[in-house]
Amino acid sequence: MKLHFDDDVEHFRAEFAAFLDEHLPPDADTLERPRSVSHLPEWARRWQRLMFDHGWLLPQQPPEFGGRNASMLQHFVYLEELNRRRIYHSFNPQGVDIVAASLLSFGTEEQKERWAVPVLRAAMTASLGMSEPGAGSDLASLRTRAVRDGDHFVVNGQKVWTSGAHDADFLLTFVRTDPDAPRHKGISTLIIPTDSRGLTCRPMGSIVGLDDMDLNEVFFDDVRVPVENLVGPLNAGWTVANKSLGHERSMLWLSYADRLENLIADFTPTTPLEQDRYATSVIDHYALRLMGSAALARAARGEDDAAGLSVLKLLGSEAEQSLAEVALESSGPQGLIHPANSGPYAPLNLDHYFGSRFERYARSFSSTIAGGTSEIQRNIIAQRILGLPRGGGM
Template sequence: MQLTFDSDVEEFRAEFIAFLDANLPGEDVAVERSASSADVPEWARQWQRLMFDSGWLLPANPPEFGGRNATLIQQYVHLEELSKRRIYHSFNPQGLGIIAASLLSFGTEEQKRRWAVPILRAEITAALGMSEPGAGSDLAGLRTRAVREGDEFVVDGQKVWTSGAHDADVLLTFVRTDPTAPKHKGISVLLIPTDSPGVTRRPFPSVCSPDDLDFNEVYFEGVRVPAENLIGEVNGGWSVANGSLGHERTLLWLSFADRLEDLLGDFRPHSAQDHDAFAKLIMDNQALRLLGSAALAREARNEQDVPALSILKVLGSEAIQTASEQALYSVGLEGLAHPTLSSPPSRMSLDHFSSGWFERYMRSFAGTIAGGTSEIQRTIIAERVLGLPRA
């Protein structure tokens, strides 16, 4: 067992720290905030572009795509240093972490140049069109259809919960191209510009943040999409979907651990019951970091362990939900007060740091849904870890 990093990793960390110290935008320019997860202020676009050009945006990527061919352990310390400063790579996280990554994995060289690089450089923003009114966690149940007509696909249907769609330039959209095939085998993926005729985007608020317009309903009515915008193979969308979600899963536990640690830092136990809950959450945090570190080490040795990611997803997301609930109870009625946001945060801080306790609690439910629900993760664990029958 080795609980420290090799010298090359620490040299990598030191170089990144020096970059941040020299280039991190100051408080005087970082006051403008995003209106949605696809709205990127100009100063943040410049910051993301600088990170891309310097090879620090996504260090695992090759230099032409904003990285420096970093190892997995180097990626970890890169995220660790960003977390210490509570800053984002990008204010368009799904564009950076899912859509551009999917284009680099499944797109043609022309698609990478035309779409992936502009997304990575914050020249355009992107949203993810997966969920539908009747197909949320069950992607295979989607009904938005695309029919091939010559050199185009004609798209009709509806998406929902599409974060940032009203501010995005393009949508990575999952569509049904073969209604006769088994559900998961008839899906394809199209990159659809949001200014295409027939695309309608309707933002709506969430229950935990009525003033925050990020979610969208998106309607497609006879939308014509060039066939060259097909990502991957026709009817090969299931593989793209698994790859898309996989891009956000490998180090997702680190995000959970950081958020849990911040919640614990603000937790103020009063009663004996509060102290018991606080102690349990500290143990959950330690368990999450230790299990995550072990999974990271296995992955660094090219040992694939998908069930471990499911365990980390359940543990991390549910620990945050429990911590948010316990903290809300511990502060009593004060926790129901909405924070005053007339003076927005001056740093590129994650949005939950400026939220009230009730809003933090409400937002915590998203973690047990997005990226595969806790129920789905438990099914994976039951079958692939415990060896239980599918029935």
Template sequence: MQLTFDEDVERFRAEFIAFLDEYLPPEATAVERPRSSSHVPQWAREWQSVQFDHGWLVPGYPPEFGGRNATVLQQYVHREELGRRRIYESCNPQGQGIIAASLITFGTPEQQKKWAVPILRGEMPAALGMSEPGAGSDLAGLRTRAVRDGGHFVVTGQKVWTSGAHDSDVVLTFVRTDPAAPKHRGISVLLIPTGTPGVRRRPFASACAADDLDFNEVFFEEARVPAENLVGELNKGWTVANGSLGHERTLLWMSFAQRLRMLVKDFTPHTELDTDRFATTVMDLQALELLGSAALAREQRGETDVAALSVLKLLGSEAVQQGLEAALDAAGTDGLTHPSVTSRHNLLNLEDHAPSWFERYLRSFSGTIAGGTSEIQRNIIAQRVLGLPRSSV
């Protein structure tokens, strides 16, 4: 077992560190906070564009998409160095990590040029339209309809929990194009510009704060969308959906590991108040990193293990939530009103605005929902890892 990286990976790391030292915006520049997961302030747009131009935005992509064809292990140390400085590369994570990734995998060259590249450069914020009032984790139950009418699709229906839609230029939207087909079939995917007549966005507050407007309801009232905005094949949207969620989950465990590392550091002053739960959080972080490293090694060898991603997603999201609950308990009443951080953070850190342990704990519930709920992950693990039969209930 090799627990260190080869020289080529460390050279890659050193080159990225040099880039950050030279180009990372100063804190005085990054004073404007993003107001949602699709709001990209001017400084953030410039920062994302610089990363794109130098091949550091998504290193695993080819240069035309802001990368440098990096290996899996090189991508890992890229994420690791971002985590060390507590920064993120984009203020529109779903645009970069899901929508653009889906277009690179399933889109036409014209769609990639028109949509993917501007999204990756931070010039075109994007949102993901999957969940509906009656179809959350059960995406196949969606009811938003798209009917072909000449050179357009006419879209009618509603999405919900659409993060950042009110600040987005386009929504990657999953629609039903064949209502007579079985529910996992007959789904298609459309790129719908938010300025399209008949598209209405309504942001609403979350439990974290009354002024935290990120979630949206999005209504489509006979919105006419050009047929050229169809992503992938007609009625084959389930394939795109699996690819989109795959893009979200592949490196998601690294995000949870990053949050756990920050949590361990911020929890340290309260360690003497709850040693056992602090130790559990540290062990969860070590377990996540070891299991994740094994998954990376398999991927580096070209082996795909989708079920392993479910294990990592479940472990990471619940470890973060349980660790934050322990920290909140240890902080006592101070955790309700006082800043949770114990050191000065870089203003590029998108989570740094959380004012208390309490808010950080509330936000942790999104991790056990987004990208497939913990219940769904347990079903996948039961069936595909443990070999248990499907429930007959």
């Protein structure tokens, strides 16, 4: 299936493609690998600043924030072009697409200039402090406390799975400011610099190896945060969180479709079982593209379809994981070889980060967890689309 857009949208795509043709850095200039999603080598900073200065970093934003007031459909073809070429617009994606975008939506003018613009211009990096040991997909269960003390909040608690926190300049952190309020009503959002006294980041390895130190435990021990670092109204953090994740989820299906398409292109089935699972993946890919395009049309009309996005998230993440598994099984020991060990590669290209078939399979588990687990998506679908009752025992 191929979508066709109006002339203004296709002109926008062509303009962006021409920019990439002219400005993509040579492979030899991009060989230093970012060590986390909040670490930017100098070449990555230069690339992001170039994107910002030409209005291609966040196209839907106004020029002063790295955009060109693009429409939703223009933004979609921009993402398509990035995915087609398999490149990043920023190597601090959480900082740009979630943290800075959230500050532009909820922050004061001072917060936008002090925190958001430096992240967009790659002068700073940022990470997202949401998940806790007892509050992963259920953000409303968070227990990290922030108590007002004069012109500061005093923060105590712990976050976990905080990507890139040890390399970030600050965290957009969700804390409980009213323990007596209903779970969704007593949460606030704070900007917390990572060099704050009492804040400790503890990087930890992942399933793909100890050299992949992106995830962190973050501990807050009487961390004092100026009241001016409160983002949005006090106790309105649930609204900020939903908007923050909305920045991530609205077109997330396109990333799943792209990764699934590349897994399909990289895998040749040989046994009947592999052929069957391969055919299922191809069907899933077409279904994901079709349903995602319908969701895009609804969003372009201004319709809210959060439950529909859960369907796309569930289908895309689980289809990716299924095909990554069969591709790994079919490859034998060769599945452990990283592209960096088998020929030239460039970190600007996303294939560098997907790595070996083992790494792709291992990382596919995060797709069914991050941004809301598959179990959470099924609950949303059951309640909001199928109309089934909430919870209940046997």
